[in-house]
Amino acid sequence: MLVSELDTPALLLDRAVLKRNLSRMSARMKAHGIKLRPHLKTAKSAAVARLAAPDGAITVSTLAEARYFKQHGIADILYGVGIVPGKLDEAAKLGVTIVLDSLEAARAVASHGAKHKVLIEIDCGQGRAGISATSPLLLEIARVLGPHLSGVMTHAGHSYHCHSIAEVKAIAEQERSIVVSAAERLRGADIACQVVSAGSTPTAVHGERYDGLTEMRPGVYMFNDLDQLALGSCGADDLALSVLASVVGRYPERNQALVDAGALALSKDVSAHEFTPQVGFGAIADADLQGLAINDVNQEHGFINNATPALSLGRKLRVLPNHACITAAAYARYHVIDSELDGGRTVVDVWERVNGW
C-alpha cells in the first residue's frame, strides 16, 4: 500500500531512521563497555524491541508493557516507576525488576513472600523520585531489602531542560557520579550492589564517561522528536516518527487551513516550546511546506496558519511531533515506511503497540 492511500490520521515510523538511531546508540554503549537496557515507554512495540534490545534487556513504564513484552519472549524487564505494595503480586508473577525509594516500600517487599529483584532509586538532581545518594535511608532501605537488593538506579530527567550540550554533559556526569557514589556507599557497608543503572536520551547521547555504571536506559533516542532535536540529542535527519494528516478545510481569506490531526492525533504536549515555540503542536515535514506548523489544536482539528495554496483539500502531509512518547500513545499501530528503500512512499510493515495500563 502507498502511504498516500492511508486513512488519516496515521502514525508513520521510518524504519531506516529507526535502525540508524538504534545502531548509533548501540555502538556508543558498546564503545563504553556498558549494557544498553533501552526504555520501551516510547516505542511500546515488540517489533521495535527486537531491533533495539537484541540481548533482551529492556525497561518499561507500565505493567501493561511488562505483560506484553513478556508474552513476546522478553524476560529481563526493569519496571521503572516506583512500586507500590498493591503491585507486588503482579511484579513477582512477571518477574520484573522493581524500583523503590522508601522504607515502607522496602518493608512491603521484604514481607511479601516472593523473591524480588529491587533497585533503590537515587535522585541525581531532577527532584522527581529517589533518595539522595548521601541519605542514611540508602543503607537502611538496603538492609531491609536484604537478599532482594540488586542495585541502584537513577534518571537525569532534568537533562530535558538543558540549553547547551555543555550543560547536558555536566548533567550526564552528575547522573553517573551520583548513582555510582550510592553504589560505593553500599559496597563500603559490605552490601552487594550488582546493578548501577542510569540514563536518559540526552545523557546517553552526550555523556563523556560511564565508568562505574553497568547499564544505560535511554528511550526516545529510537525515534527522536522536535524536543530532542531542539535539545541537540539528534539531527533533523534522525526523526523517525511522524503523523500523516489530510487537509480538511482551506480558508484563504485568513491564510489558514485545517487538518484532521488535532489534540488526540498529535497530543497537547508542547515540550519543544522551551526552545522552539515556532513548532506549535507539530512541524510539517513536507519539503514544499517547510516552516509551516500545526499552530493550534482542537480534539480532531489542527490549525495551520500562513497556509499556502499547496495545502489543497485532501492533501496529505506529515507532521513531526514535539514529544514522540506522548504522540505515539494515541495509536494502536505504526505504519512502517523506509526512506532508504523508496523515499518512504510505501507501507512496508505494520507494527502493533501496547497502550494503556
Next chain:
Amino acid sequence: MLVSELDTPALLLDRAVLKRNLSRMSARMKAHGIKLRPHLKTAKSAAVARLAAPDGAITVSTLAEARYFKQHGIADILYGVGIVPGKLDEAAKLGVTIVLDSLEAARAVASHGAKHKVLIEIDCGQGRAGISATSPLLLEIARVLGPHLSGVMTHAGHSYHCHSIAEVKAIAEQERSIVVSAAERLRGADIACQVVSAGSTPTAVHGERYDGLTEMRPGVYMFNDLDQLALGSCGADDLALSVLASVVGRYPERNQALVDAGALALSKDVSAHEFTPQVGFGAIADADLQGLAINDVNQEHGFINNATPALSLGRKLRVLPNHACITAAAYARYHVIDSELDGGRTVVDVWERVNGW
C-alpha cells in the same frame, strides 16, 4: 470488585452523575422542542450512547467511532469533521451524514456516484471550519450538491472561552441566529434545508432560544470536567469522570508526592487554566485532600505539591480531569461506579471505549 482493589491508573465513570447529566440535557432539549443529537466524541462508548441517545441519533468525530457505533446498531450518525474526497467511499458505506464547506468537496460528493447526506458547515464565530452564512459560496455549494444537500450545521467552539454566563448566552444566540439565517437564505433561493444543526455544551446548557434549529449536538455535558465547571456549564457535583491513581512516592522534605498518573493517564490538556490555573493537570477529588492538584506531569508520574501525610504510599485517590474528552482517550474502558448506590465504592460495570481512527 471494590474500587480500592483496582489497578491504577484507571478511568472511573460515575453512572449516577452521568444519568443526571443526561436527564437534565434531554429534558432541556425536549422543553425547547428540538432533537438532541449528542456528540459521542467524549464518551466513545456504546453503553453511554444507549443512555444518551435513546432515539439513535448521534454525532461522531472519527470514522472509527462511526464504524463502532454502526456495529452497535446506531444508524443515524453525523460525522462532524469536514469530509475529504478520500473518505467518501467509507462515508457512503457507513451511511453517515457528512459535513463540508467548499466547492471542491461539494464537487467531489456530486461526482462520487453514491447518495450522500450533506450538511454545509457555517462558521458562527469560532473561526475554525465553515463558511460565512452570508457568503455567495453557500448557494453555490448547495447548487453543486443538489439532492445530496440535507441542511446546514455550525459549532460555537468559541463558547469555551467565555468569562461569564451572559457571554455564553450571547454566543448561543449568535450560534442559533447565524445558522438559522443560512437555512433561511437557502430556502429563500428555493433550496430545501431540512436540517439546521448547532451545538456545544456551553450553548446547549445556557442558550435561551433554539427556534429555527432542528437539533443540538453537545457532547462533554455527559461527563463534564474542570473546564466546563470553570465555564459554568455544570456544578461541582456534576463531574462524572475521574482517574484513580496511587501514590508511588513521598518526599516530605519538599512536601511533594508522586502518583502513577502522569501525562498519558491525565493528558497534557490544561484547558481549565484559562479560568482556574490552580487545578494543574487535574484536581484531587478526595474529601480529605481538598485543594490538592497534580501540579506537573511526566509520562507516567504526576507531581503533587503541598502534599500532606494523608498521601501515604499506595494510597489511592481520584483526579478530576481538565478536559474529559482528551483524558478519556488514553483508556480502553471505563470502570463504572455509582455514587448513589454505595458512594461509588464498587465497580458496578465495565464499559468499553473506541479510540483511534
